[in-house]
Amino acid sequence: MSGPRWVRAVRWYLRELTGEAEYDRYCARHRRHHSQAPLPSRREYEVLRALHRETHPQSRCC
Numbered sequence: 855m856s857g858p859r860w861v862r863a864v865r866w867y868l869r870e871l872t873g874e875a876e877y878d879r880y881c882a883r884h885r886r887h888h889s890q891a892p893l894p895s896r897r898e899y900e901v902l903r904a905l906h907r908e909t910h911p912q913s914r915c916c
Contacts, residue, residue: 869875877896884893894902 866875869878877899880899881893884891
């Protein structure tokens with residue numbers, strides 16, 4: 855792998871691992887579907903996400 859390419863790959867991996875990319879995808883989707891509504895901050899998004907997980911538990915197999 856060349857220099858900048860592996861740096862981009864590591865950056866992508868870390869963003870996916872930490873959830874930063876998920877927030878970016880949420881923001882893009884929010885802008886597309888709710889362009890007039892204010893965009894929640896990262897902290898507000900995390901709170902909403904946690905509440906959603908608590909109210910909509912998903913069972914996992916194994």
